[in-house]
Every structure is written in structure tokens, then in C-alpha cells.
Amino acid sequence: MKILAINPGSTSTKIGLFEGTTELFEKTLRHSAEELAPFGAVVANQKEFRKEAILAALEEAGVKASELNAVACRGGVLKPIAGGTYKVDDAVIADLLEAQIQHPASLAGIIGKEIADENGIEAFFTDAPVTYELSELASFSGHKAIKRKGRFHALNQKAIARKFAEEQGKKYEDVNVIVCHMGGGITVGAHMGGQTVDVNDAVSEGPFTPERSGDLPTRELIDICFSGEYTHAEMKAFIQGKGGAFSYTGSIDMREIEEKAEAGDAEFKLVTDAMAYQVSKQIAAMGAVFGGEKVDGILLTGGIAYSKYITAEITKRVEFIAPVTKFPGEVELEALVLGTLRVVNGEEAAQTYA
Structure with missing residues (x-):
């Protein structure tokens, strides 16, 4: 099963192609300030530019988009939700496009769903930055006017x-x-x-x-x-x-x-x-x-x-x-793919964004 993982940053897009849990290749696509300037402050305006760069990188690696079985996307700016893996559906796209906070992570779902739709497959995101699982006691800030947000990695x-x-x-x-x-x-x-x-x-x-x-x-x-x-x-x-x-x-x-x-x-x-x-x-x-x-x-x-x-x-x-254990660095592309695999393999059900 070939899975494309997409993780956009402010001036780069990190992608990875996996065969199951095995990474076939990983690449960071760099985007200069001059290249991004024409798109203005709305990150969704960069969709076609970044999508073309992703597809070109796949082609360069000898992979056709039609060979993909799923797309694993970084979660974007959405409503607070529980952790887990979600299908990127129309409700997700609508909120990503209407988000007040312009964050490049939102491009992953927008681009990923388009690639998925064009190839008859599904796109997913896992453990988005808006994941909110704080207990009731933990939600207290100390003043009724402020509820703790709990945004985290x-x-x-x-x-x-x-x-x-x-x-x-x-x-x-x-x-x-x-x-x-x-x-x-x-x-x-x-x-x-x-x-x-x-x-x-x-x-x-x-x-x-x-x-x-x-x-x-x-x-x-x-x-x-x-x-x-x-x-x-x-x-x-x-x-x-x-x-x-x-x-x-x-x-x-x-x-x-x-x-x-x-x-x-x-x-x-x-x-x-x-x-x-x-x-x-x-x-x-x-x-x-x-x-x-x-x-x-x-x-x-x-x-x-x-x-x-x-x-x-x-x-x-x-x-x-x-005991303290060190896991230096990050494993975000791998984590996106593993979340998608857990759903595809029936280990857990895909959650529905609402």
C-alpha cells in the first residue's frame, strides 16, 4: 500500500512516500519568499503552486499519483477535536478554508483531498494541532472568562x-x-x-x-x-x-x-x-x-x-x-502514515469531523 504523507511548513513542504510502514523516499520542497509573495496572506492561495511541486517531486521519483492508495495529511486549523485519525471530508475542507488563523498546515488537507479525489482514494489526518483532550479539572484557568486552550504538539x-x-x-x-x-x-x-x-x-x-x-x-x-x-x-x-x-x-x-x-x-x-x-x-x-x-x-x-x-x-x-527516555527529533511523517494505516487496516475506526 503506497501512502503519500504531506506536512507543509511556512516556507517548505515536507513529503514522504511509504510502502506500508517502509519509507521509500522523503523530500523537503523549499519555497522562497519571492515564490510565495504573489499569493498574499491567504495560505489557500498557495494550493496549486504547492500541489504542482508535490506531484513533480513524485514524478521525479518515478511515482505516478494513480499508484497511491491513500494520502496522509497534517491536521490544520479546525475546531477543537479529540485525538485520532479523521477522514478529510467536505466539512473539514470548509473549515480549513474559512479558518481565521492562516497556518500552512491547513494546506495539507486541502491539497491531500484534491489529490485523493482525482485518484479515487481517501485522504486522512491524524492528531491535529487542535487536539483537545483536557480533563474537566484541567480546563480551569483560574478565571471563568478564560478557558485553557491546551494547544500542543x-x-x-x-x-x-x-x-x-x-x-x-x-x-x-x-x-x-x-x-x-x-x-x-x-x-x-x-x-x-x-x-x-x-x-x-x-x-x-x-x-x-x-x-x-x-x-x-x-x-x-x-x-x-x-x-x-x-x-x-x-x-x-x-x-x-x-x-x-x-x-x-x-x-x-x-x-x-x-x-x-x-x-x-x-x-x-x-x-x-x-x-x-x-x-x-x-x-x-x-x-x-x-x-x-x-x-x-x-x-x-x-x-x-x-x-x-x-x-x-x-x-x-x-x-x-x-525513568527518562530520549526520543530526539520528530517523527511526524511516520506518525501521519501510521495513523492512516491503523484506519485502513481496521485497527481503529476513522473519526468523523463535525
């Missing part, structure tokens, strides 16, 4: 949790794990009974990241908002884009920050240690979510999990809770 977190469970000879639904994804955003999720019952929001909560502020003292933040020094848009950038490690060091590259720390820069080392400290606190807080049940493992993933220093600092602080 659902695709990679759940894929890593499944991989760990498989290594233990168990199903995802039968393990209790804390998964920490560390990249441009950092999310720490408590996975219990096959659901992410609590997780910090990737944009507005949790540890600071290379470019996001995470939790901030509320009163001080209010004062800054009304100081007259920042516009609304600038305050958004204050917490996402120009926050976190960038606000302290002027860099969003944790490899560069860590290299300078290792070279003896005391300020850069302090920022690195502070990030590891905050991540450790978030992991420890998630330990309480399980209500005394055994935590089977703490799983560190994402690009920052390649750092031996940061993962070691986190491990020594949290290994009293459960």
Missing part, C-alpha cells in the same frame, strides 16, 4: 508515546507517560488511558522556549500592556517571537546559545540552565495529574532533545518520578 507527542508503549510491549492506551516536546515551542503532556488529559498551551503557558515567554507574572504583564510602549501586535510578539531565550540572548538558536554557554559565557549558561529548570518543573507538575498512579516513563522529544546537556539537567531533576 499532538502529532509528535502521541507518536512518541505510542512508540514507547510498543517498546514496552503495551498499547498506548495502557501506559501512563509524561511527554515533553522541546523545540521552538515546548509542551509537556500527561498521557493517560490514551488521552492527553493535561498539557500546557504551546503559546501562552509553560516553560519559556527559544522564542516564547511561557508563564509570565500576570500583574507585571498587565502593566506592560498598558504602559503605552507596545501596540497589540507588539505584545503578541512580546510573548511569541521575541520572548523566551531570545529576550535574554538575542538568539533563538539553542545550539548557538549552548555553544556560547560551553565556551564560558555565564549569561548564556544561566539562560540554558533556567530553561532546563522550568521544563523540569513542568514535568514534575504533570506527575500530580496521575493521582498517585504509577508513571511508566518520562519521554523527551523534539529538536532540543538532541542536547546532551539540557536533557541531562532535566533528567537529574525528574528521574525520581519515572
Whole structure:
């Protein structure tokens, strides 16, 4: 069974062709700012451009679209939904096209369904970024006017949790794990009974990241908002884009920050240690979510999990809770394909978006 996986980013489209679980090829299609400029701010305008690039890459690899059996798409900007694999249907496309937030991930379903329809097959998406499985208690923010959003790296977190469970000879639904994804955003999720019952929001909560502020003292933040020094848009950038490690060091590259720390820069080392400290606190807080049940493992993933220093600092602080295992990087294309295969092979039913 040949499955095409599609994962668009802001200036690239990552694709992979799989024969079952075996990857036949993977390619990242780069799109320059000049190429994307004519399409404006509406990402759906890029559909034909990116679709042609995908089909050309397949043809270059000697594969015809008619040979495909399914298309596995990254989830886009939709209503909050439970995790799992969904068929990309007309309702999904309608919401992707009408989404207020313009995110390139939405192109995957739009392009994927078109390719699928043209070849008489189905398109699916798995564990979308809008996956929402917070327990009722976890949904409380502390003020009735605000409900926690719980946006997180659902695709990679759940894929890593499944991989760990498989290594233990168990199903995802039968393990209790804390998964920490560390990249441009950092999310720490408590996975219990096959659901992410609590997780910090990737944009507005949790540890600071290379470019996001995470939790901030509320009163001080209010004062800054009304100081007259920042516009609304600038305050958004204050917490996402120009926050976190960038606000302290002027860099969003944790490899560069860590290299300078290792070279003896005391300020850069302090920022690195502070990030590891905050991540450790978030992991420890998630330990309480399980209500005394055994935590089977703490799983560190994402690009920052390649750092031996940061993962070691986190491990020594949290290994009293459960054994720590590293799964550096991400497995998003593989996760999309595995989700599609679980449905096609009858291991689970495709969920319906409504």
C-alpha cells in the first residue's frame, strides 16, 4: 500500500512516500519568499503552486499519483477535536478554508483531498494541532472568562508515546507517560488511558522556549500592556517571537546559545540552565495529574532533545518520578502514515469531523 504523507511548513513542504510502514523516499520542497509573495496572506492561495511541486517531486521519483492508495495529511486549523485519525471530508475542507488563523498546515488537507479525489482514494489526518483532550479539572484557568486552550504538539507527542508503549510491549492506551516536546515551542503532556488529559498551551503557558515567554507574572504583564510602549501586535510578539531565550540572548538558536554557554559565557549558561529548570518543573507538575498512579516513563522529544546537556539537567531533576527516555527529533511523517494505516487496516475506526 503506497501512502503519500504531506506536512507543509511556512516556507517548505515536507513529503514522504511509504510502502506500508517502509519509507521509500522523503523530500523537503523549499519555497522562497519571492515564490510565495504573489499569493498574499491567504495560505489557500498557495494550493496549486504547492500541489504542482508535490506531484513533480513524485514524478521525479518515478511515482505516478494513480499508484497511491491513500494520502496522509497534517491536521490544520479546525475546531477543537479529540485525538485520532479523521477522514478529510467536505466539512473539514470548509473549515480549513474559512479558518481565521492562516497556518500552512491547513494546506495539507486541502491539497491531500484534491489529490485523493482525482485518484479515487481517501485522504486522512491524524492528531491535529487542535487536539483537545483536557480533563474537566484541567480546563480551569483560574478565571471563568478564560478557558485553557491546551494547544500542543499532538502529532509528535502521541507518536512518541505510542512508540514507547510498543517498546514496552503495551498499547498506548495502557501506559501512563509524561511527554515533553522541546523545540521552538515546548509542551509537556500527561498521557493517560490514551488521552492527553493535561498539557500546557504551546503559546501562552509553560516553560519559556527559544522564542516564547511561557508563564509570565500576570500583574507585571498587565502593566506592560498598558504602559503605552507596545501596540497589540507588539505584545503578541512580546510573548511569541521575541520572548523566551531570545529576550535574554538575542538568539533563538539553542545550539548557538549552548555553544556560547560551553565556551564560558555565564549569561548564556544561566539562560540554558533556567530553561532546563522550568521544563523540569513542568514535568514534575504533570506527575500530580496521575493521582498517585504509577508513571511508566518520562519521554523527551523534539529538536532540543538532541542536547546532551539540557536533557541531562532535566533528567537529574525528574528521574525520581519515572525513568527518562530520549526520543530526539520528530517523527511526524511516520506518525501521519501510521495513523492512516491503523484506519485502513481496521485497527481503529476513522473519526468523523463535525
